[in-house]
Amino acid sequence: MQLAIIGTGYVGLVTGTCFAETGNNVVCIDIDQRKIESLKQGKTPIYEPGLDVLLERNIKERRLQFTTSITEGIADARVIFLALPTPPGKDGSADLQYVLQVADDLSKIITKYTVIVNKSTVPVGTAEKVAAVLAQRLDRSLYDVVSNPEFLREGVAVDDFLKPDRVVIGSSSEKARKVMDELYQPFVRQGNPIYFMDERSSEMTKYAANSYLAMRISFMNEMANLCEKAGANVDWVRIGMGADSRIGKRFLFPGIGYGGSCFPKDVKALAHTAMEMDYDYKLVNVVMHVNDLQKKILGGKVRNYFGSDLSGLTFAVWGLSFKPETDDIRDAPALDLIEELTGAGAKLRVFDPEGMNNVRQLMGDKVHYAEDQYDALEGASALIIVTEWSEFRNPDFDRIASILVHPAIFDGRNVYSMEKMQTLGFYYESIGRKVVHPHVRETLAVQDGSIIRERGTMD
Numbered sequence: 080m081q082l083a084i085i086g087t088g089y090v091g092l093v094t095g096t097c098f099a100e101t102g103n104n105v106v107c108i109d110i111d112q113r114k115i116e117s118l119k120q121g122k123t124p125i126y127e128p129g130l131d132v133l134l135e136r137n138i139k140e141r142r143l144q145f146t147t148s149i150t151e152g153i154a155d156a157r158v159i160f161l162a163l164p165t166p167p168g169k170d171g172s173a174d175l176q177y178v179l180q181v182a183d184d185l186s187k188i189i190t191k192y193t194v195i196v197n198k199s200t201v202p203v204g205t206a207e208k209v210a211a212v213l214a215q216r217l218d219r220s221l222y223d224v225v226s227n228p229e230f231l232r233e234g235v236a237v238d239d240f241l242k243p244d245r246v247v248i249g250s251s252s253e254k255a256r257k258v259m260d261e262l263y264q265p266f267v268r269q270g271n272p273i274y275f276m277d278e279r280s281s282e283m284t285k286y287a288a289n290s291y292l293a294m295r296i297s298f299m300n301e302m303a304n305l306c307e308k309a310g311a312n313v314d315w316v317r318i319g320m321g322a323d324s325r326i327g328k329r330f331l332f333p334g335i336g337y338g339g340s341c342f343p344k345d346v347k348a349l350a351h352t353a354m355e356m357d358y359d360y361k362l363v364n365v366v367m368h369v370n371d372l373q374k375k376i377l378g379g380k381v382r383n384y385f386g387s388d389l390s391g392l393t394f395a396v397w398g399l400s401f402k403p404e405t406d407d408i409r410d411a412p413a414l415d416l417i418e419e420l421t422g423a424g425a426k427l428r429v430f431d432p433e434g435m436n437n438v439r440q441l442m443g444d445k446v447h448y449a450e451d452q453y454d455a456l457e458g459a460s461a462l463i464i465v466t467e468w469s470e471f472r473n474p475d476f477d478r479i480a481s482i483l484v485h486p487a488i489f490d491g492r493n494v495y496s497m498e499k500m501q502t503l504g505f506y507y508e509s510i511g512r513k514v515v516h517p518h519v520r521e522t523l524a525v526q527d528g529s530i531i532r533e534r535g536t537m538d
């Protein structure tokens with residue numbers, strides 16, 4: 080089938096590449112000229128495991144093309160996907176300007192029946208809004224508008240797209256449903272379902288899924304905070320509760336708050352939709368509040384230990400991207416931590432396998448960008464772990480201890496087992512677990528701008 084994807088960001092690129100991989104002819108369109116030029120040469124502007132190989136193959140086999148011209152790009156398309164940004168507006172609502180502008184552009188150039196698919200995350204009622212814009216210039220027989228929310232996760236996006244748990248299609252048109260069914264058949268052969276429903280239910284499903292997952296995380300973050308007070312270990316609690324098949328094991332990992340380009344904005348947008356409909360969605364509002372507090376947990380632990388004024392102290396930060404296996408730093412908890420600690424006077428040496436360039440562009444020389452994870456430790460009074468990249472999971476602890484000025488680790492992702500940390504001699508704080516004190520504890524004090532080590536017994 081001939082397809083056009085408008086918006087070649089994260090979702091557009093993965094969608095376009097995976098549809099090309101299943102034999103469709105795809106043209107990806109974007110207004111960002113630099114992005115399109117780089118993609119034409121097979122260079123992906125984002126780090127996403129597995130995407131580069133598929134991209135190269137499909138460009139080579141001429142199933143995947145790129146252009147900045149919407150007129151050229153949609154010329155032969157039977158289906159047009161909108162994978163455009165829907166960022167939060169000032170009031171928290173999803174900003175539909177990109178989607179509605181493109182709908183207006185399309186109303187001027189569509190000449191034959193086309194299925195227009197909203198893949199962006201959009202609030203309930205958007206399919207109707209898009210249809211209304213198209214109706215200003217187009218005969219009703221020339222288009223159907225479909226809602227087809229995307230559930231891929233960054234870092235495993237290709238796999239998620241090729242083997243989705245389910246595909247959700249919101250459409251009241253039999254003709255459009257048939258087209259969408261044909262398109263998605265190759266992805267659901269493993270037996271996973273395509274659910275056809277009305278547009279509004281489909282749009283709501285996306286917000287329901289993201290907000291529910293965000294709620295699970297906020298629930299576990301609060302549970303972790305309570306475990307700390309109660310002397311329990313949240314890892315065991317997580318395992319014990321997750322074994323109940325009604326609860327399930329996934330998405331119960333406590334940490335330093337959810338981030339990324341989706342959960343924060345989508346939970347906010349759902350709260351706004353509810354408010355517009357005069358419904359006070361209490362739970363969703365609490366989820367956001369808990370997350371805001373949780374983002375401050377790790378910085379709080381560091382300041383509790385070293386004092387609220389961190390002038391004269393340097394810290395190593397491992398991990399900047401909002402999760403491993405991506406270079407995406409949108410709404411990454413690391414950004415809040417950097418602001419908090421540098422605001423308290425600390426110097427930071429940061430390292431991330433993929434996210435450094437994006438942070439450099441955003442924050443410039445606010446922090447020092449280390450050569451590698453061990454270089455980040457030079458002169459540091461503690462190691463702070465923000466993102467659980469696999470290279471941080473089994474490091475050379477002797478090397479860490481020999482480089483750090485003071486053997487302390489603040490782990491925002493519970494990367495290390497308590498048993499291991501109890502044998503190593505670090506001061507170790509994590510999330511929802513007991514503090515590990517070394518047998519001989521060194522405390523730091525800053526006097527006249529220099530670090531003074533004070534040795535004492537374990538308290």
Ligand SMILES: NC(=O)c1ccc[n+]([C@@H]2O[C@H](COP(=O)([O-])OP(=O)(O)OC[C@H]3O[C@@H](n4cnc5c(N)ncnc54)[C@H](O)[C@@H]3O)[C@@H](O)[C@H]2O)c1
Nearest residue numbers: 086087088089090091109110111162163164165199200229
């Ligand atoms: N990132 C994810 O993991 C993910 C997953 C599921 C759903 N979503 C949703 O998908 C949508 C897109 O998200 P994203 O992360 O891919 O966004 P993105 O910001 O990475 O990409 C959007 C792209 O659209 C382009 N664009 C803007 N206006 C345009 C126009 N008029 N014509 C052509 N291109 C235009 C931008 O240049 C950019 O390349 C959002 O609604 C998001 O909530 C994202």
Ligand SMILES: O=c1ccn([C@@H]2O[C@H](COP(=O)(O)OP(=O)(O)O[C@H]3O[C@H](CO)[C@@H](O)[C@H](O)[C@H]3O)[C@@H](O)[C@H]2O)c(=O)[nH]1
Nearest residue numbers: 229230231232233296330331332334337338339341401402
């Ligand atoms: O047990 C967990 C799982 C995740 N997170 C955090 O939650 C955030 C989001 O993680 P994840 O959902 O894996 O990443 P995204 O790529 O943002 O994917 C979410 O957002 C996408 C955009 O809407 C959806 O398509 C996906 O289904 C949905 O999982 C990250 O900060 C994670 O660190 C936790 O703290 N604990």
